[in-house]
Amino acid sequence: MEVLLVGAIILFILEYDQIISSNKFIKDNEQYFNILKETDYVFYVRAKHGEDVDVEKLFSLRIRNALVAFVIFIFVFIAQLNFINFIAAIVISYFVYKMQYITLRNHYKRNLHEIDMMLPYYLKSLEILIQHYTAPMALSRSIQTAPPIFKPGLRELIAKIDAGDSSIEPYMAFAKEYPVRDSMRMMRLLYRLGLGAQENKQEQLLMFSRTVSALQNKAREQRYKERLGNMEKRTLIMLVVTGGGTLAILLLSMLMIFQF
């Protein structure tokens, strides 16, 4: 314990006097730490905290926490430091490192359904823009009013189109980034809408519009069904808790009667 305290005080003094800097250490070795960064980490961070968040800062926080956990564990077991304790320190620091990622991923999964619901409404507003603009132009104009979760993906999509990629690939990349219901189908439709000649656009647009309306309707019905399901669940919980509670009292009373 004393060793731990002395170690912590020494580390604090060194850090406070800026003799050592954990931030500088992380920054200097950023390229090595980046190997540890999950490919979808940036996406999950933006999904939770929005576009303006400093992803690198959050990532260095992860690294710092993992290193601190490692150092603390080593200090705690410094008297009986052996290979197993060393491995345990690595496992714990890896767990601390992964914790933020797991929290972010769980947040995304919890909200995936909400994102699922957002797509048809976003497509509806896009459809209105496509009445007057070409599909890529409408996409770039829609960014301002798009749900925040779609914004980074849309920017990427626009950047790829602006760079001259006229294939379906940027659209598919967007659909893969947001693997929500019907995203593949709708992005393919959108791509074809961008391809068609201006004379045929109106017909294609009408088809797109009908598909979006059907999608919107499906999402709405799903939402209502879930709400009714929630009410049903509440009724069931009430039945179980109150009914079960009353029966438990009955059992308890019977036990008490036998004791009288």
Next chain:
Amino acid sequence: MNKGESVYKFITYQVEVAYEKYAPYSFKVIREKVKDLGLEYSARQYITQIVIFSVGAFAISYLYFYNIFVSIVYALIAMGIIPYLAYLRYKRIYSEFIFEQIQVYTTNTIMEYATTESFVKALEGVYASGVLEEPLLSDVRYMIDLAYKNGDVTESIDYMNSKYDYYITRNMHQLFLQITREGAREAGQALENMLLDIDMLVENVYRDRMDRQVFHRSFVQYGLMLYLMIMLVQYLLGIDTYLKLLEQNVVVLLLHGVVLFNSLFLLSGEKYYNENVGGE
């Protein structure tokens, strides 16, 4: 005036004074609208509600605890819940009313546009037609005034979008903004589609409302019936044994727990039912 009448007047006056002093402004606005719609309970209905709640709570709690003092406390708590229930009910009625007004506003604006071919003229047509009620009526007037003042509809649209955050208003405004800026190129079909979307939304919202009403009714029935499960316990144990058990503090505490939990479930279910009327 006999003594009973003056007591009644005194109580209603005191309630009014307390209401004016403590009720939040937004609540007063909502209540005024509900009153205008003729859906506000009359004093007689409120008194009936108070009597039903207090007598019901008194009777149920007496069945549980066989203690007049405890029953009085429960009756008072039940009476205290009435303003909250009224608040939830007002909120639901107000949201349903606003949604109805929004669908009237969007449908009529699109239809007016078909004849006037100008968004502001369509708004004027809707305003003058008398189909809208307050607060939407004043807001549409404000939109028109802003459009004339600025020579542009952007600010009017932003104002309405911020005040009534519905997808249908946003989509309609976006389309009209484009039409105003870029010209009405083949907008007829798009507007027709938008009307169909609104029809579909309205149909869904009304169907959902009916479904939820059915669920809500059975939820409340179950909740009330669960209170009476204690009668089953008494029937199985015998009333004398039950009274003997009530001498044990643990049993009394558990019984309070059952009553309070059931009441909380009922209240949270009521809140869930009255919030989010499904307009979008």
